[in-house]
Amino acid sequence: MNAPFSAYLSGIRGGVQELVRFLRMKYDYVSVLATDSCGFAVRISQRSRSVSSETMTTERGLVVRVCRERQYSEVALNHFDASSPASVAAEVEKAVEQQRSLLASVGTQSYFTPLLPDEPLVLFAEKECEILPEQTDLKELVDWLTILSDKGMSHSPELLDCVVTAQSTHICKLFLTENRDLSQSYVYSEGTVVAVANRDGRTQTGYEGVSGLCGPELFSQLEEKAEKSVATALELLDAGPIEPGEYEIITTPEVSGLIAHEAFGHGVEMDMFVKNRALGREYFGKRVGSDLVTMHEGALCAEDVTSYAFDDEGTLAGDVTEIENGILRNGICDALSALRLGVAPTGNGKRENFEHKVYTRMTNTIFESGKDSLEDMIASVQYGYLLEGVESGMEDPKHWGIQCIIKLGREIRDGKLTGKVVAPIIMTGYVPDLLGNISMCSPHREVFGTGGCGKGYKEWVKVSDGGPYLKTKARLG
């Protein structure tokens, strides 16, 4: 079935069109993004349970963007009365002009930006899913997740908890300008299993997740993940610290995805180029990785949590080849930054929600696959680690440093896994070295979308990332 477009947004469409028309009399450019996204989040633990209708991306509201004298302003509100667009237009104008008056009194200069193009475009996209979040049998889901949690706990008395979460969101967005009328509706879902184990006061966790551009039918995959999560938590109770140093490493697809995200995901967000905050600007056409490194970014690259039809500025979704055989080719860009840089936007203008500003943000960031089997990769390592599971990462586009917190490492000596596990691991290094040392890639590739991504320490959005198993070298501590 197709995920149906929001009745609420359909109902206010006429009022929003009028709002655009009224404001267009005062401003050179006007756009409105209206959102109505609903969903649910279920959390089952041995100690507490909850059901909520809120996920990271549920929202209902409206953001108006206007431009006059090459200066862009926005007003976000969520009490839009579709029957009084003129009064809303007056409210928007009053708010913007009050701010402009203050800015003038302080002597603030503008960063002038050309007018956004507004070629006619009509799009109505309803993506497919089997079950809608709003039609899900939550009783059945709660009961099943409870069984999963109980089953996970049965594996060991050392387990403190097995927390299972399932959430699904039906995204609906309407983007209108004088000449554009874009509507989209899609559903994405994600589920996680966190096993918590304790021995002698030392606590460890295992984490597994599933995600996809689909409805709650996804959650059937959680059963297999629960087993893995429990096994990891118990295994970590026996893990020792790693001897700091530089090692040959093999990254699992999840860790490869984290590297993709932190290395040349953030590294080529072109709003950072406008501020001269990213080294990548000087490296287009230059080598930043080995011949085996090809990386894609875009909402069309994969079907996961952020695979939309158009972004939050009304730019159609894309698929950008960022790195091709080790050579940096393209960046990703929101619409205003694209105007400032004189390039085409790539469909990567995203907001945390209607209340937030647009920044250039990632969608699906993925390494291409290779031809080496995992067995051959392990056999080629004299002394190193197979790195599994991710905790977090941090970008550094200006200096190309990278920090990845990895769940665990499995020791490899003389081409064989020894059974020894070390944890936790902080992987650091210089991005071109890390990518330049990639010497093997597996054909198997996976995409992960259970996490969120911040810009600095705020502006959280959904992203997915992934890749194949990769062999390279890195500093581990």
Added chain:
Amino acid sequence: MLDTILSFLRRSTVAAWEVEDVITDGWEFYFIRHALDQNRVKHVEHISVKVFHLSDDGETMGFASCEIPPTASEEDAEALINSLAYRASLVKNKPFTLHKPDLAAGSSCPSINLENAAGAFLRTMRDVPETLEEDINSYEIFVSSRKRRFLNSEGIDIEEVYPDSMVEVVVNARRSGREIELYRNFKSGTCDDVSLRRDLLRAMQTGRDRLVAEPTPALGKADVLFSTADSREIYSYFVDRLNTAFVYRKMSDWQLGQSICPSFGGDRLSISAVRELPNSSANRIYDTEGAMIHDVLLLENGVARHYIGNRMFSSYLGLEDTFVPTNFAVSGGTWSEAELRHGPLLEVVEFSDFQVDAVTGDIFGEIRLAYWNDGEKTVPVTGGSISGSMLTLVGNMFLSTETVQYNNWVVPSATLLKGVTVTGIA
């Protein structure tokens, strides 16, 4: 819409309910260098409703929550509340009761002038002294006034208004064709121009040093000094471990009246929850569930004295006098900052992202700038990382007598952890 929701809830047969209505008026300004990139206004209302269901035998209680948009029709609002009642019936938790009114708490609804507050930030940032070698790359100013009303079925009906501001700044330093950047994020109630200016000048100094930093040596185990806002991460570990959710879930085994560490080689920690700190963005009279916030000693000389946390988990532990605090104060230790700086030690002033995992106790951070004091001389270093476990480090913490405030935290201005693993790159 709020009145409509309350009317439905009061007529309904649900066991209990909570409603929170937050109206935010915000002004935002985004700058590239000192040129305005974009200005934004926000006027939004978020009404959150939580409904509780008690099973017929009284053995289990469930809850479900949702946000009801201010644009929802009356029919939609009623349908959402009915849906919540059903969803709550699917959840089987141990029963607990909601907070009751505390007449002593009062209310606080000061008038906040966004234009004045925003103007103060704009002028402060405009006037920060810059040089050819150190300047501001970009910044974002967020100023808001939040009006919060909280009601529950026990009769709580409270309202408070508070300011909430943030400035995010990127500072550049350059020399001989090489440029670096530093990221700073300052939160506060309203504009504290003196502190903001001081911290930005300090960031510029840090930038100068990073330009000449050498590779961090491979130190193995070393003493590491924390003298920036990153110390809050260390102290948050202790607050998290005293949270009733952690205790009830057995992720913390800290017992009231008992020491949190078998033996202390360094200072013994004392941490308090405090209702108010000067210009904190987290000054509140009530917590998220309507409990009155007050000053209370959480940890006294290394001995757990008071748990904190939400109503459900506190109730499960049989505790009544608990709440979710928003400001914290860590007492100073027994060493002057100067004494703590006697080497050898590594003072890390810039991490990529310093983290302390409250569950496992693991600490991590990639070093962007540190000062390595080998006992004779001090040099700026960069690269590599630190790691360790609070489970063992807690017994070897040394705190300065001097304290400093970072928004909603007062912490010792210097905190020394002994025996941290330092992975160098030299």
